[in-house]
Every structure is written in C-alpha cells, then in structure tokens.
Amino acid sequence: MEKIKRTKVVDLLKSTEYDRTVNVKGWVRTKRGNNKIAFIALNDGSVIHNIQIVVDVPGFDEEILKKITTGASVSVTGKLVKSLGKGQPVEIQAAEIEVYGTADPATYPLQKKGHSMEFLREIAHLRPRTNTFGAVLRIRHSLAFAIHKYFNDHGFFYLHTPIITGSDAEGAGEMFRVTTLDAKNPPLLENGEVNFKEDFFGKQTNLTVSGQLEAELGALALSQVYTFGPTFRAENSNTPRHLAEFWMIEPEMAFYDIHDDMDLAEDFLKYLVQYVLDHNSDDLEFLNKMFDKELIRRLQSTMETKYKRLDYTTAIGILEKSGKKFEFPVSWGVDLQAEHEKYLVEQHFKKPVILTDYPKDIKAFYMKQNDDNKTVRAMDVLFPRIGEIIGGSQREEDYDKLVRRCNEMNIPEQEMWWYIETRKYGTVPHSGFGLGFERMVLFITGMKNIRDVIPFPRTPQNAEF
RNA sequence: UCCUCCUUAGCUCAGUUGGUUAGAGCAUCUGACUGUUAAUCAGAGGGUCGUUGGUUCAAGUCCAACAGGGGGAGCCA
Numbered sequence: 001m002e003k004i005k006r007t008k009v010v011d012l013l014k015s016t017e018y019d020r021t022v023n024v025k026g027w028v029r030t031k032r033g034n035n036k037i038a039f040i041a042l043n044d045g046s047v048i049h050n051i052q053i054v055v056d057v058p059g060f061d062e063e064i065l066k067k068i069t070t071g072a073s074v075s076v077t078g079k080l081v082k083s084l085g086k087g088q089p090v091e092i093q094a095a096e097i098e099v100y101g102t103a104d105p106a107t108y109p110l111q112k113k114g115h116s117m118e119f120l121r122e123i124a125h126l127r128p129r130t131n132t133f134g135a136v137l138r139i140r141h142s143l144a145f146a147i148h149k150y151f152n153d154h155g156f157f158y159l160h161t162p163i164i165t166g167s168d169a170e171g172a173g174e175m176f177r178v179t180t181l182d183a184k185n186p187p188l189l190e191n192g193e194v195n196f197k198e199d200f201f202g203k204q205t206n207l208t209v210s211g212q213l214e215a216e217l218g219a220l221a222l223s224q225v226y227t228f229g230p231t232f233r234a235e236n237s238n239t240p241r242h243l244a245e246f247w248m249i250e251p252e253m254a255f256y257d258i259h260d261d262m263d264l265a266e267d268f269l270k271y272l273v274q275y276v277l278d279h280n281s282d283d284l285e286f287l288n289k290m291f292d293k294e295l296i297r298r299l300q301s302t303m304e305t306k307y308k309r310l311d312y313t314t315a316i317g318i319l320e321k322s323g324k325k326f327e328f329p330v331s332w333g334v335d336l337q338a339e340h341e342k343y344l345v346e347q348h349f350k351k352p353v354i355l356t357d358y359p360k361d362i363k364a365f366y367m368k369q370n371d372d373n374k375t376v377r378a379m380d381v382l383f384p385r386i387g388e389i390i391g392g393s394q395r396e397e398d399y400d401k402l403v404r405r406c407n408e409m410n411i412p413e414q415e416m417w418w419y420i421e422t423r424k425y426g427t428v429p430h431s432g433f434g435l436g437f438e439r440m441v442l443f444i445t446g447m448k449n450i451r452d453v454i455p456f457p458r459t460p461q462n463a464e465f
Numbered sequence: 466u467c468c469u470c471c472u473u474a475g476c477u478c479a480g481u482u483g484g485u486u487a488g489a490g491c492a493u494c495u496g497a498c499u500g501u502u503a504a505u506c507a508g509a510g511g512g513u514c515g516u517u518g519g520u521u522c523a524a525g526u527c528c529a530a531c532a533g534g535g536g537g538a539g540c541c542a
C-alpha cells in the first residue's frame with residue numbers, strides 16, 4: 001500500500017470527506033471488543049477527543065492485535081467513514097496497523113479509569129497523556145499565545161529581561177544563588193567570607209524574582225513593553241498557589257497613571273478569559289464536567305461584570321463593619337490576609353476586586369507616593385478562588401522621592417544606580433503590573449493545585465522531573 | 466516555616482474494643498459475546514500493611530522518631 005500522509009485526529013473528526021484512505025498516528029486509550037470486531041480509541045493530543053479505529057479481528061495478525069493495549073503507540077491506515085455507532089461523527093476502518101511501541105499492561109501506570117492528581121504528580125513524565133493534562137496543557141498554550149497576541153495587537157514590545165540578575169534588592173522574596181564556585185572549597189577573603197570576586201560574574205548573582213525593574217527601563221524608551229518569562233522564588237512555600245519556578249507576565253507602560261494601569265489590567269484579563277472560551281471550548285467542557293461544574297459559568301460571569309475598584313482605606317472600613325470575626329484582626333495599616341481578601345471578593349462584592357492606595361509601609365520602595373504621605377499608588381486585582389492574581393502600581397518617577405524611599409527602606413542605592421538614574425534623565429509617569437501565569441491557568445482551568453497546571457512543577461523538596 | 470490530617474494490592478479505599486489465614490471496587494490475566502463508547506458477564510493471580518524502634522502473650526490497629534503526600538496559615542504572583 002502506498003504511503004499516506006498522516007492526518008491529526010483533530011482534523012479527522014472535523015472531516016466530512018468520507019470513504020477516503022487516511023493515516024493516523026497516536027497512543028491507544030482503550031481497546032474493547034471480541035474475537036470478531038475490536039474498537040480502539042486513539043488519541044494524538046491534538047484534541048481531547050479520540051478517534052475510533054474499527055478492527056475486523058479475523059483479518060489481522062493476532063500477535064499485532066495483542067500488542068495494542070492502553071498506552072501503546074500505533075500508526076493506522078484505513079478508510080475514514082461515517083460512524084456506524086453513536087458517540088463519534090467518524091471512524092476509521094483499519095486496513096493496516098503498525099505498532100511503534102508497546103506498553104506492557106502489567107506495569108503501565110495509566111489506566112482507563114481516572115487517577116488522583118496526587119498519583120499523577122508522581123508520574124509527571126506520563127501524565128500529559130491523560131485527558132485532564134492534555135486539556136490543561138492545551139489551555140496553557142492558548143493562554144500564552146493570547147498573551148503575546150494581546151500585547152502585540154496593542155502596540156507593546158516583548159522585552160527579554162535577564163534570568164540571572166546581579167541585584168538582590170527587588171524585595172520580592174528569597175532568591176536562588178547562581179554560582180560556579182566550588183561549594184566545598186570556595187575562595188575566601190581574609191575575614192573568612194566567600195570571595196565572590198572570583199565567581200563567574202565577579203559578584204554575587206541570583207535567579208531573577210521579577211523582571212519589573214528592567215521592564216521599566218524598556219518602557220522608558222519604547223513606551224510600552226511586556227516581559228513573559230520564568231521567575232524564581234526560594235521561599236519555603238508549601239501551598240496549592242505557590243511554585244519555586246513560575247512564569248510571570250509584566251507589562252510596563254510609560255505615560256500611564258494608576259487608572260490607566262487598572263483599565264489595562266481589567267481589559268487584559270477579560271481578553272484572556274474570552275480567548276480561551278472561544279478557542280478551547282472542548283477542553284473547558286471536559287474540565288467543567290469532570291472537576292468543576294461551575295467553571296464555565298464562573299468564567300462567563302467575570303466577563304460580564306465590571307471589577308469593583310476601591311481604596312485600601314475603604315476596604316478596611318468594610319471589613320471592620322462586617323461584624324465578622326477574623327483570625328487576623330483588621331485595622332488600618334495591616335496587610336490584608338487571605339481571609340480578608342476572600343471576604344471582600346466572595347462574600348461582600350461577589351466579583352473581582354481591585355484594591356488601591358495601600359499603606360506605604362507594606363509595599364515596595366518603587367511605588368509612587370501619594371500626597372497624604374501615608375499611602376502609595378498600588379493596585380492589586382483580587383480574584384475569586386485565587387486571591388491576588390495581579391499586583392501592580394504607578395511607579396515613583398520623582399528622583400528625590402525615590403532616593404529618600406530607598407534610604408528609608410534600606411535599599412542599597414549604589415547597587416540600584418542604573419534604576420535610579422532613569423529618574424534623573426527624562427523621567428516620566430509610568431505604571432505596570434505583574435500577572436502570575438500559573439495562577440491565571442489555575443483560574444481558567446478550575447484546577448485546584450498549581451502543581452497541576454505546569455508540566456514540571458518545582459516546589460520545595462521536589463525537582464524529580 | 467507553623468498547625469493539622471493521611472500512608473494497607475498497580476490505582477481508589479474499607480479494616481470493629483489490639484486476637485486465627487488482611488478485604489472490596491477498578492485495573493491486569495484467562496474465558497464468553499458480531500458495533501463497543503471509561504463495554505458487559507464468569508473465573509484467576511496479585512500484599513514484608515511507608516521505614517525504624519518501642520509497648521504487649523499478641524500490632525495493619527497503641528506509642529515515638531524519620532520519610533513521603535494532602536489541606537489550612539505565613540511569604541507572595
């Protein structure tokens with residue numbers, strides 16, 4: 001038989017050109033039947049659905065059919081026909097089957113039946129072959145693409161900020177050290193401390209915790225830039241919302257005040273949700289059915305509503321008047337705890353909330369100071385189920401105020417000279433925010449644990465795959 | 466890092482006040498069935514009860530330490 005080009009399952013299922021010979025390649029999900037007829041559900045990851053292969057058993061070598069078990073990889077050539085059974089539009093009547101790789105059923109860990117997420121994390125090398133991870137990974141891709149598309153279509157430039165950074169003053173958490181020094185025998189100074197002058201870069205370096213400061217440099221030249229890259233936090237965080245290695249999106253815009261910043265954040269989030277609703281409906285329906293019956297409705301409701309915007313001081317008033325007993329008592333000046341954010345978003349307003357103008361003492365040094373000398377132009381977007389999904393602010397563009405704030409917060413001015421100097425030459429008002437990519441995937445897929453929305457999660461005590 | 470719960474077959478779990486030979490469903494294997502839909506029906510195999518130590522005549526069951534995992538909290542995105 002002449003060689004026929006492979007067609008993906010996603011295209012075969014949409015095809016109405018019946019009775020033509022096609023070739024499909026993929027991994028067996030199930031085989032069932034008897035000694036006359038067998039049905040193989042084949043999946044190639046192009047779509048959540050399988051294509052059904054119909055096998056006339058007496059016409060095939062028994063040894064080949066024996067190898068076709070759950071997990072095996074095969075190439076099937078045959079006639080694409082309208083399905084005789086219910087449940088699928090088309091099926092393939094197999095004429096030729098080649099087995100690429102077998103999967104011993106006695107040891108292959110993936111069964112036809114569902115597995116717990118905890119078990120699947122232990123077999124991260126195989127879990128992409130499940131329906132759930134296929135759906136999550138396709139949605140993750142869609143979201144990444146939509147992010148680039150949104151910014152590209154809005155005149156932003158993709159700026160690549162460094163992954164290895166020489167500054168440790170960003171204040172966004174513990175950092176991973178990057179070094180080529182011998183851990184057992186490092187060069188020492190006379191006082192016994194490690195001599196980092198002999199290290200690869202001639203100074204202490206770390207993995208980045210944020211590309212924001214560098215993104216600001218880009219915005220102060222290109223007007224609108226964004227970063228989309230990996231970030232690293234060496235915090236000992238063991239929660240369903242934290243990773244040691246995660247991806248972050250950080251747009252930074254010159255000539256934007258905090259209101260422009262909030263407008264962009266809200267429009268951006270809605271665009272991403274709508275993009276996935278439009279392009280991944282099969283995967284969303286699967287997740288909605290299997291994991292989270294409210295998922296699609298919740299996504300749609302965040303599209304329809306306008307996010308509630310209010311300042312920190314007003315929010316504190318609402319919490320104080322709520323009459324609720326919080327584990328952490330509320331008063332002006334405290335940082336909002338998860339329980340407080342949950343109350344505001346899920347009980348009081350019942351919609352996403354954008355909180356602004358936080359006390360300066362609980363926020364970073366680079367945020368623009370308000371005239372009240374108490375608060376800064378920060379804005380956090382709080383989502384149901386997730387909590388803080390975006391953190392952003394208008395940046396302090398005044399040279400003297402920024403230097404004063406650095407001194408107050410013990411930020412080493414000499415290390416940050418390049419950042420501070422942008423306020424000396426052609427400074428402009430500007431703003432930006434950071435979106436945790438995995439938290440967005442978490443929200444859109446309805447998954448419950450952030451370890452299940454990234455292919456290879458990095459968490460404390462876990463870097464197996 | 467703190468609090469809390471869990472660890473029994475390949476997977477998901479049950480296992481009584483400590484008491485003979487540790488159970489189920491699914492998966493796997495064998496057989497039956499001419500169109501199945503996470504097929505169905507019948508049968509079979511499969512366990513050092515996370516590890517180490519202790520209490521006891523006797524430990525899957527009680528105690529301790531350690532390891533791994535879940536949930537909550539903090540840190541944050």
